[in-house]
Amino acid sequence: MLRDITLGQYYQADSVIHRLDPRVKLGSTILFIISLFLFDNAAGYVVAALFLALVINLSKVPFRFMVKGMKAIVFLLMITVVFNLFLTPGEPLLTIWKFRITKEGVSLAVLLAIRLSFLIIGSSIMTLTTTPNQLTDGLEKMLGPLKRIKVPVHEIAMMMSIALRFIPILMEETDKIMKAQLARCADFESGNIIKRAKGLVPLLVPLFISAFRRANDLAMAMEARCYRGGEHRTKMKPLHYERRDFVAYAVVICYLATGIAAGYAAPLLLSLTGMTGGV
């Protein structure tokens, strides 16, 4: 029932991308997202698309898994596209009643749609190829320097990994409770909004109780093993960079440079071809 949500889910496979250091993946994803906002013309997005295609291909994760993650933002995407399509002032293309579609509106809507989808696909590649544990490990190491200014980095990472760990558990629990209430002829699907919201009570109350129970058990188990935070804590698998990680950094920087260069070069090339055409 609830198994369709891929955002934040790991896909088991043996690929170069899976083996990369989580810091590389985190850093690259952030760079990739920044690059999407830096590029403001078609040439940059062609480079970004090629880069994405390369990474997806290397990651050995079937493309449909990323598309599944996209489903969650379809609604948001639609709203963005519609608003930009109709509300951007400029050269009118088509007028329906009071609404006007402009040339600028079309290009902006397309641009934003591409930007958003790339953003989601890019970040889901990271979560699909990195286990939550690796991810928080990477984050903790990356934010390490902040410890000097008394930021509780370890605690933040710990909370994040616990929260992430609880997502599948709570989803399973929801599924179980839902089935138990369905077996008592509960109705989650029909009726108006108020009736449906009321129908969720038999699901949410047991879910909250079970979340508290689990949190309590976990706290007890940690206490029993003398957990006391980040000080002097060692890791079973400490992170360290390998050759492939440096190669990955190089590739990402090359991508950024190519994208920016393409952004400058494209209008230049266009005007050049325009000039030769004119001659």
Add this chain to the structure above:
Amino acid sequence: MPIILDKVSHIYGQDTNTPVKALNNINLVIPDGQFIGIIGHTGSGKSTLVQHLNGLMKATAGNIYFNGEDIDDDDFDKKKLRSKVGLVFQYPEHQLFETDVFTDVCFGPKNLGLSKTEVELRAYEALKLVGLDDEYFYQSPFELSGGQKRRVAIAGVLAMKPQVLVLDEPTAGLDPKGRDEILEQISKLKKETGITVILVSHSMDDVARYVERIIVMNRGCVVYDDAPREVFRYYRELEEIGLAAPQVTYMMKDLQEHGYDVSDNVTTIDEAKDEIMRYFTRLAAAKKGNG
């Protein structure tokens, strides 16, 4: 209202890279009024199987018929099926949510759209059937003990007046006393109401005492389906799939090996006692004959 399973299979995660075959070509007939035990090791598919009986899970292949109707037909009323085949999940107390016991038990019959008096009548009857005293009726279900919570949850399903009651590991996590009480109560309930009861368990000792038919599952297949004493004949095979015959059966086999002429075809302590007594009477009679 009999349930018939015809070549039912279920595969988890069919479109992922790790599909798991949980049920493999199951054929079963569950007639009215039987007391059935479904036994299997963890992961043998028993929980998956029972969730098919009331249409909570859909078979990936095969058909299930309830009272002669295919439950996967588009015009089949699933809600009615769920009220006729009551399913009590593992740790059913985790489904309780109301502010008091009585209202919680009312939830099931209320969903059936019955009148208020009928709902309350059924809730009262169900709570009496599971042997809960009146003093607990208006307490919060979260203040009760583990065994009492479980009774309330079972009553919540019973209040819909199912014709088939399926209990998935009803004794999990209870102490020996709570376990015996629940099993006794279920057995009593079966005698009083005459409904079909299906008990899912991994413990032969729990089940052997009460049921008249045992279905043994392993890796998604039905391995044995017979009366308890017939099934326990295969105790060696049962051991291979991580199960065991009841302890008394082993004890009788030990006695045999030590030269006592007793039958090992017993499944409960009472039967074993009778068999041993019979042996001694025979012995005494033989002695008298000699003397």
